[in-house]
Amino acid sequence: SLGQNFLQDPNMAEKIVGTLGAPSDAHVVEIGAGTGVLTERLTERYDRVTALEIDERAVEVLRERVPGADVRAEDVRNTDWAALAAETGVPLYVISNTPYYLTSPILFALLEQRAHIAEAVLTMQYEVAERLVAEPSTKAYGIPSVLLQLFAEPDLRFKVPPQVFSPQPDVTSAVVRLRFEAAAKPDGLRFGDVRRYVRAAFNQRRKMLRNSLSAWTKEQEVGFPEDWGRRRAEALAPQEFATLARHLNAHADPVPEQ
Helix, strand or coil, rough: CCCCCCCCCCHHHHHHCCCCCCCCCCEEEEECCCCCCHHHHHHCCCCCCEEEEECCCHHHHHHHHHCCEEECCCCCHHHCHHHHHHHHCEEEEEEECCCCCHHHHHHHHHHCCHHHHHEEEEEEHHHHHHHHHHCCCCCCCCCHHHHHHHEEEEEEEEEEEEHEEEECHHHHHEEEEEEEECCCCCCCCCHHHHHHHHHHHHHHCCCCCHHHHHHCCCCCCCCCCCCCCHHHHHHHHHHHHHHHHHHHHHHCCCCCCC
């Protein structure tokens, strides 16, 4: 079962599906449909449900169990989100009981493709969910906190106990709602630029920014507003990272993509 803990509890499935703020005529995409517990409830509420599932055996079962869904044998890491959105011409609503090993790749894929996605509701490890909503200068604050708070609106909705899954995971899970359409867009910033700076800053999170970002600043205090060169990544709020990215884009030497 490819590292997935399948949701078994119908009441919890109802609660998770109810978290998605989609209109009834929305195109809803489920990542990793598994045994179809969420899929069934989605087809009761929404006109158009596309279920992506990598396990060929599960695909056959899903097609029989949930004939109202368009079940596709597909690895989400290869999904063409623009093409999916183009099928109906409106942004997608995404839902997933996320396989733990795929949580990060899915989060970053959704961020990169956010122009095609209105909202996502994801079930993930509670510890990961905490990182998405973490405040600066806390242990959980890091790359996902900054990028998701800048380019989406993350909201940790509720915890999910291990016993609603089979097999039971060793950890508590949580449901997070990410609103892309409603998020304020950081003016004039490309996601790729911000991600590069944020990654460089947090890869050496104990170093001052003038050291961790020296690839761009070449040791001159180029583009650092005020005393920011002496600050550390974990102390900068997401909006401050946006300001810093604008400064570096304007003043620093470009560094090729890593």
